[in-house]
Amino acid sequence: MYVYGRNVLKEIINAKYPVKNIYFTDSKKTDKTLNDLIELAKKHNYSFSFAPDKVLQRMVNISKHQGVVIDIGKEFKYAEEDILDNLKENATIIILDQLQDPHNFGAIIRSAVASNSDLIVIPKDNSVEITPTVIKVSVGLAFKIPILKVTNLSRFIDVIKKRGFWVYGADMSYNIYYEMDLTGNVALVMGNEGNGIREKVKSRCDALISIPMANNVDSLNVSVSAGILLFEIFKQKSR
Structure with a gap:
């Protein structure tokens, strides 16, 4: 590549x-x-x-x-699952459920690094992977944060919950994101651009959080939403 x-x-x-x-x-x-x-x-x-x-x-x-x-060789070098053993306390993981657009992925990587996140997780199937476009949009920051591919996101969420993570899914709900306690070990799940988080993955989340919007706007681009939520997590953990 x-x-x-x-x-x-x-x-x-x-x-x-x-x-x-x-x-x-x-x-x-x-x-x-x-x-x-x-x-x-x-x-x-x-x-x-x-x-x-x-x-x-x-x-x-x-x-x-x-x-x-x-x-850089045939394929981008993804993290191994034992990366979980090396995460610091109060870690932030962002999980992307079947994201498709490489520009969105690159922008989310950039926000993840800027907000001091520790790990990005994507599914092995039906998901955008690291491509030259993703790397360019991320301004090279794809090399600065571990990116893990897993076979089953639901199973991965079960694993990190046993390790003390609270998992929040970005979705329409009554839980306004800045009213939630997003400190400690936190995982944020962002869904597909068109369909959001799959029901099976959503059911594994501890809570769903939403971004309130004015003027009858019903949704934001997933990379914009991810940036807002990641920086709220960063802000709360920095207090």
């Missing part, structure tokens, strides 16, 4: 994420930022080479690659 962009590379290096190779532009019209990235890759012993801009463009089908293309 080829990904691109300077911020993406910076996050890869900061996360010590293993890659097959980094391709930098061979153009002589480079700037200090790019030269600093080359030196950073060299310092951390990453394999890299230089290629013409047209070659980089063919790799990622875009001209705005910023002079950086990274071959």
Whole structure:
């Protein structure tokens, strides 16, 4: 899988994420930022080479690659389920139930990292996965937070509840999100863009929470809703 962009590379290096190779532009019209990235890759012993801009463009089908293309291998490196053993106290997990849009996924990853969340969980089937688009929209932050794929979300929720997590599903309900106690070990479930949370997954939640809206607006984009709820969790835990 080829990904691109300077911020993406910076996050890869900061996360010590293993890659097959980094391709930098061979153009002589480079700037200090790019030269600093080359030196950073060299310092951390990453394999890299230089290629013409047209070659980089063919790799990622875009001209705005910023002079950086990274071959991260066949597939993104997802977390293992034993990641649960390493979560800190008062952890925040966000569970995405069959999300489909890579732009929404990338935006949620960005909000999750910015709100100090600890883990993102997606189902193995019928769900968007990590793609170059997701990585680009996340500004490389997909490399900064563990992302776990599980076979069965309902079973996963049962597992984390036994570990002391309270699980909240984002759905139309009488529980206004900012009136709820969202401290401690918390998992937030966000549903599919069109259908919301599946009934079987919803039934595993301890409570459903909603975002009140004015002017007869009945719903928000899932990435916007996730951002609002994640930052409320962050705010309550920061008190």
